[in-house]
Amino acid sequence: MTAGRTLAGVDEDGFVRVAASADVGGAPFLRVTVAGTEVLVGRLADGTVRAFSPRCPHLQQPLTSAIVTGSTLECPFHFYAYDLDSGANTFPGDDADLALPLHDVRERDGEVLVRLRDAVRPGGTGRSATS
Ligand code: FES
Numbered sequence: 001m002t003a004g005r006t007l008a009g010v011d012e013d014g015f016v017r018v019a020a021s022a023d024v025g026g027a028p029f030l031r032v033t034v035a036g037t038e039v040l041v042g043r044l045a046d047g048t049v050r051a052f053s054p055r056c057p058h059l060q061q062p063l064t065s066a067i068v069t070g071s072t073l074e075c076p077f078h079f080y081a082y083d084l085d086s087g088a089n090t091f092p093g094d095d096a097d098l099a100l101p102l103h104d105v106r107e108r109d110g111e112v113l114v115r116l117r118d119a120v121r122p123g124g125t126g127r128s129a130t131s
Contacts, residue, residue: 015105015114015115016034016035016113016114018034018112018113019032020111024043025043026044027064027066029042029066031064034103035116038054040054040064042068044071049107051102051103051105053100056080057080057098057100058077058080059077061075071085072090073100080098082100084102086099087099087100102117103116104116
């Protein structure tokens with residue numbers, strides 16, 4: 001058993017194993033389900049992993065094949081862009097409420113683990129958590 005595990009696939013902080021590290025790359029992003037919520041998981045060019053909503057906040061189109069440059073994700077449909085560090089819309093950037101929901105992610109022991117942020121957890125408080 002991997003250190004830090006408390007239940008099969010769930011670590012001591014509530015992160016859920018979603019994939020082997022080797023299976024997480026760039027677009028098309030890996031679609032996983034965490035506690036009934038669909039999440040996309042992708043690796044940036046710097047090697048870090050992000051977990052985010054599979055739908056664009058603009059018109060809910062799929063982001064599976066979105067373009068990522070640095071830490072900016074661009075939706076292929078109308079080119080709205082989001083910062084994958086904060087979720088903020090950076091193009092057109094005129095609507096502060098148009099943020100991409102992000103989730104907490106960690107990678108260790110060859111595995112990628114995701115924890116839903118409160119905003120999308122059933123009964124969540126709208127707060128985000130950090131690891
Ligand atoms: S649906 Fe993504 S930019 Fe319009």
